[in-house]
Amino acid sequence: MKSIQKLLILLLSVAAAMLIGSLLILASGANPLEAYYYMVIRPLTSVNSLGEVSMYFTPLLLVGIGVSFAFHARLSNLGGEGQILFGALGMTLMGISPVGDVLGIFSLPVGCLLGILFGILWAAIAGFLRVRFKTSEIVVTLMLNYIAQQIISYLVFFPLRSGAEPQSEKIACALPKLSSSSRINWGVVVALLLTVAYGVIMKKTRFGFRLRTLGGSEKAAVYSGVPVGRYYFAAMAISGAFCGLAGAMQISGNTMRLMEGVAGDFGFSGIVVAMLGSLHPVGLVIASLFMAVLSAGSVTMQVKTGIPTSFTSVLEALIVLFILLGMALSSRRGKHRKGGKA
């Protein structure tokens, strides 16, 4: 009953957002059906375009999982972008350094680990401040994004710059491809395996259980003997680890170079994924696929109908608003019903 209601809210939110979206499309003089066809259906019709979808899918799923870890402990990690950038930096440093040549094929996994480590580092700042000084992790993670952006800008403009463009050298270690006819690579498989791991951890391990307890009621967690500070910190760090890995894969599977804007919108879209997937592993996969299709399709849409790609951000924002609205309304009704039983 409860989960059906939730699913209904999610589906209605998507529908409502697309409805309002179609008004916007109409207003800009295009045919909504045509626009949505290029945005939602077209990307699924060829192997090549599915490869494009996967370029969005992997980072969205990884960031979505990361954000979900934090959400479970009732923490909001809005710092996905900064953590992705730092993860990307970790991978780049490995990929362009002479150490990479020494490590050979191991430079890819080591680069990923370095990216994860950098992501953890960046998220841990917010985790530490939250645990030690009770600062809002929302504000801190958000602000850290800007700092990360500036650091990466500085790096690609000066120390790491190669050539005329503000970008780093091409890295030596690339993620192996899954098929020769599209850009799809092994990152997708890794992300899906990690989704399974995420599901098992949350549902079946003591750590996951305690994390959820903490999110459900901090006082109950204290009562239950959970070292609350350590768990808040861990939730934030793991969140950063996933975003860091997303960054590392963004470099090794997509751009091959560190540059400004390598994090795209994934930091925030990951939050949408977590909410739309309601933190459930299967939900996260479906939500990231949906969002990835929108993002990949928006490019074709722009070419064919003239609707700018930024229209996807509008859709995303509308979806989030409707989910929040639906949740708020249904929980208010729920409270009323509960009052009746007392």
Place this chain on the structure above:
Amino acid sequence: MTAAEKAPLLKLEGITKTFGPMMANDRINLALYGGEVLALLGENGAGKSTLMNIIYGIYHPDAGRILLRGKEVRISSPRDALHLGIGMVHQHFMLIGRYNAVENICLIDRSRAFSYFDKKKVRASLEALKEQYGIEVDLNCPVEQLGISMQQKIEILKLLYTGADILILDEPTAVLLPQECEALFSIIRNMTGQGKGVIFISHKLDEVLSISDRVDVLSHGRVCGHMKTAEADKNQIVHMMSGENLQDLASFEKKSPSREVVFACEGVEAYDDRRAKTLEGVSLKVHKGEIVGIAGVEGNGQNELAEVLSGVRKAHAGKLTIQGTELSTKNPESFIRQGIGYIPADRNTVGTVPDFPLYENWLLRKLHFPGKYGLIDQKALQREAGRAMEEFDVRATGFWARSANLSGGNLQKFILARELRKNPRLLICSYPTRGLDVKASYFVRSQIVAAKEQGAGVILFSGDLEELFSISDRIVVLNHGQVVGEKLPEESSQEEIILMMMGEKA
């Protein structure tokens, strides 16, 4: 002229309300006359709250009529109810902490935003009302700085200000001390003396018998008893409410505890959440098979003490030992490992996670879970929780039920089952029967006594002196974070304990 000869102020005819398959109110008839106190008794879930919410306009009845001074009315919101002169003091007060009494009352006075408050006028009429009904309360102090009984008085004042002549008090004494109850009762008498009708909801029989003129008993959504207080008899009422006899419910055999000390604390000091020092050197000993009752006026350090002793709050100083092993509050888990069970006062957000299904809540404060390779075996967990729920008579739709949907009594039984299944060496119970009905309270007490008979030491914090006297082997009185005395229940009286609670050294 007696109350019964007048026309009723409020009359309910055949009020019926269902929630899904559950019949919360079944053809209820009820009458309230001006100048009387009608007590409404019933177990949790008997339908009292639903009925009051109908009168107050929060719910709409499926069938039935509400007659106000002989005229049928439709009450579709609390605002309507207030207009019609019906006011309700809820268990949770609806006051804004930072505002003082006058400002709080100004809030309900006008509904338009940006309208002008004539605070002087409001204050003057409040002063008059205070005088008229003998209500003593500070109108200038922000309400968050006032005690609970003062806040309650402000709530009452608020209703009187709106001109309510039907007042519903929902378990008003649950939060009060004995002497504060007396003050409340005198206000109630002043109100009925001026022709107002009062509906008084309570679990506590003695109170009901002392304040009310008539008693209606609700059970399973129906009015099952109807009597004048003067003719009522305690046994008869309990029987009506639950079908059990009072004798069975109140008596517990006491066995003398052993000499072996199971738990001791010395010189415990601790701070509360606002970093004010609330425990100033508490020392206690608990023997095997002994229930130590802790009495005290609320806010004298009981909560902090219960939390420190169960490892949930850090102690600032002092020494805790369980059968010779020293415990450190820096490591809360070690308390669980050492066999200290804890029933927290707040069962809804401390004792359980409201959004978890029961079988997941079964894992709280547990060190071991069924399963291999560090993975929880959900099936085994569900079986384990299900069996315990059956044994402790936890009534729920199943182990899938979210704990937020359980009634207080069932939730408490669930928490009790969880702690007792671990065979604790020490059981700390913080207000274990607060808000529970007679039957559930009896069940909880008898389980606590059973744990003690199996050799556990028990520390029982309670605001209910009768409870403390009926099951503790020793009563320790706490005042301003210090132990001010210790009495054996058979050698003491409630009056003596109350005096000690107020700070008089024994």
